[in-house]
Amino acid sequence: MKPITVNSERSYQVIFTDNLNRDLSALIQGRDVVIVSPKSIVAGYRASFPAEHLLIEVADGEEQKSIQSFGKVSEELAASKLDRNCLIVAVGGGATTDLAGFLAASYLRGVEWLAIPTSLAGMVDAAIGGKTGLNLSAGKNLIGAFHSPSAVLIDQRFLSSLSERDLKSGMAEVAKCGFIDDTQILNLIGENWRDNLSELIYRSIAVKAKVVSDDFKESNLREILNYGHTLGHAIEKHSKYFLRHGEAVALGLRFAAQLSFEFSGLSSHHLDKQNQVLDTLELNAKYPKGSWPELLEIMRSDKKVRGGRLRFVTLSALGVPTRAENITDQQLEKAFLESIGE
Ligand SMILES: NC(=O)c1ccc[n+]([C@@H]2O[C@H](COP(=O)([O-])OP(=O)(O)OC[C@H]3O[C@@H](n4cnc5c(N)ncnc54)[C@H](O)[C@@H]3O)[C@@H](O)[C@H]2O)c1
Incomplete structure (x- = not known):
């Protein structure tokens, strides 16, 4: 290669x-x-x-x-x-x-x-x-x-x-690269991701290399790598690091896709496709709904949140990232309940 x-x-x-x-x-x-x-x-x-x-x-x-x-x-x-x-x-x-x-x-x-x-x-x-x-x-x-x-x-x-758990957890970041940029990654996961692992690694590294080369110090473009991470980081912390980074990010990705559907024009077809990819990887799909107030609090205290205003990387289509902000607390909670709350 x-x-x-x-x-x-x-x-x-x-x-x-x-x-x-x-x-x-x-x-x-x-x-x-x-x-x-x-x-x-x-x-x-x-x-x-x-x-x-x-x-x-x-x-x-x-x-x-x-x-x-x-x-x-x-x-x-x-x-x-x-x-x-x-x-x-x-x-x-x-x-x-x-x-x-x-x-x-x-x-x-x-x-x-x-x-x-x-x-x-x-x-x-x-x-x-x-x-x-x-x-x-x-x-x-x-x-x-x-x-x-x-x-x-x-x-x-x-x-x-590497343990099966760490391998699958790492696949959450691979899938993310497919959601935000290289949609061929999603087809390769769907076919048989274990057989396609070499190509999946290569393509994911190419996505990250391209994004950080264009924006080394994370001013704007690099932010797209945080797709799914605003809630993902909060869940990781809330679980007291019981969940692996990728397991928490997989939950954050489902939530971010739901926000994308509601606020950024992602089609229901693409929303379903994203969730199917995560299902294929058998990554975590649900988190206790009673944890929402604490998760919101943790998200607000994240070091990347400027002035307490939450801003999310979302998708307008698979492979096309955008941003969503000014979403009310009620709307955020609804998206949480519809995507991963149980
Ligand atoms: N700098 C960045 O841009 C960046 C981006 C993402 C994540 N991170 C950091 O990376 C860490 C998560 O990465 P990780 O999941 O690799 O964590 P890790 O280094 O803790 O590895 C996870 C587990 O896998 C084991 N392991 C690693 N390679 C192995 C191998 N070949 N065989 C058997 N066991 C092996 C480790 O011993 C560990 O128990 C976090 O600290 C996170 O903050 C940094």
Whole structure:
């Protein structure tokens, strides 16, 4: 598969590899390397990485994105006395590329890094686009920096050890790319998404690369990537992170499609088609209706909400994003009840 170029504060390539060792060595070019990876992941794949490279093991999942974990990793890096010419290599899911990318943004005021995403969400979303970050107790991703990697290496063989739950959750972001832009993704999911996974990953990365290349720092166009995420993030938080990001986003996508139908001219045919795609992926379809007041409150306190005014990315047709705002609380509640409330 041909590499995909992302243009941001630098231009870099997303490389699809069937020989990770060879392609990684070509990118390292004799530099000092530190691999940052959760023990649970690197243990299974240590042989894929040259033994001479320094390895910093981090906690699994969101725990690694804490200030404490960041402090610990920074101290380990400093103790190794690596200089500005070093290269940080992140090997893991989106939590790892977020942590290692932020480490690269801040260590010695910025060093280069490579992303090797191992989860589907990491491949199609987190590792692409240059956003890095940590969580605070007040909320997710409240600390962060835009710091693009020098390259992203996609090796789909990592997915063979990913849990079914994480695979399906990652498919929510793949479907989103189909809803907002490349509708061929929707046909490929409908046929037999597992057989089409390579092409689905490629196409989703192409969508994200195109959008972030046109709008690196999220002023307007990049906002379309948040389709389904306003409510999705609120549900993720409301569930106390019991739901995976993609599972919550799948619910948010159903809600956003309902808003699109009611306020942005999405046809009932396209609304049904979107929901069928999510059904095919067997992603979450319902959320307790009694949670609505709290969800509304959480949405209003989201860091992206300006002046308390909720604004939603919607669709006027599949593949054609637009925006909807000035929707009353009653209308929002009705859309919630009609789409996912139970
Ligand atoms: N920077 C961005 O633009 C961006 C975009 C989307 C999401 N994110 C972040 O990404 C994170 C979600 O991504 P995620 O779902 O990959 O999270 P994650 O890194 O926590 O991975 C999910 C689980 O899958 C496991 N895993 C990953 N790869 C594996 C493999 N090959 N085999 C077996 N297990 C594997 C991990 O150990 C973890 O338990 C969140 O922190 C989110 O905030 C960032």
